[in-house]
Amino acid sequence: MEHESMTCCLRKFFVELNIFETDTTDERQKHLQRWLTRLYISVLSLAMIILAAYTITNVSARQIEIPNPSLSTYLELCNNHENMKCPCTQISANYQGFVQLSSIFHQVCASDLISPEWIKFLFDNNKTIVRYAADFRATASIQFQALQELCQLSFTVVQDSIEGFYTNELISGELLSENLFKAQLKADIARFQMSTISDFRRALTFMRSFTFSNALIPAIETAYTFLVYVDDSGAVYPW
Structure with a gap:
């Protein structure tokens, strides 16, 4: 009997529990307040359960410092961890230390066509001057000199552009990822190519x-051609 009496008391307590208790005598108002009390307790209990579950399952973060890691160690850590930082002891480095540029020129610039021997072979001081200016042999040596x-x-x-590029510096406070490093290097090389052109x-x-503003005249006198016309009487006129 005592157990049943205690159960009835507890049941009555929870049924009539009202944290919004007022002096109102309106039964409908009291009934609404009791339902709001139950809703509040249910939401509060659910929030406490979620908070407790999160606290239990949450893994505490630890900061681990690895001094002077090798490249292989850094790449392995990048694959296994997301929130990782690798600050640089030196924030800038010249491109000359890790970039090697090579240039490829047109094959004519490496051929015998611009060699002093070929140009000297084409030049004939006795015949070049007296030949007609439109004759290729009259200007061949000069054209190959040009x-x-x-x-x-x-x-x-x-x-000069390559030497200037080598003096440029890559600046970063942290070690760049491989993709970001390649993208940065590709952009800098593209900018170098455009500036060289x-x-x-x-x-x-x-x-x-x-040349044009100073009206310079070449030694072989091919800049201008003076033509004359001779009529039947022997008179000479400018063409």
Whole structure:
């Protein structure tokens, strides 16, 4: 009997539990307050259960420091861990230390066509001057000399650009991933190629502008051609 009495008391306590208890005598209001009390207790209990489960299952994070790791160790750690940082003791490095650039020129710039021997062979001081200017033999040596200078200009511009690229620095406070490093290097090399082309065009444009603006006349006198017309009477007129 005592057990049943205690059970009835507990049941009555939970049924009539009202944390919003007021002095109201309205039964409908009291009934609504009791339902809100049960809802509040249920939500609070569920939140406490979720918080307890999260606390139990949550793995505490630990910070592990590995001084001076090798590249293989770093790559292995990257594959096994997401939140990993590798700060650099030196935030900048010259490209010369890990990049090797090579240039490939047109095959004519490495052929005998621009060699001094070939140019000297084409030059004939006695015949070049008296030949008609439109005759290729009259200007062959000069044209190959011009080709030689263009090749030399390209050699100089490319070599200067490569040396300038090597002095550039890759700056990063942390070790870059392989994909990010390759993307950065690819972008820098593309920018280097574009700037090299611009430098060559600028030098070539300067040479052209200097020649035309100063009205320079070549030694073989092929810049201008003076034509005359002789009529039947022997009179000479400009053509």
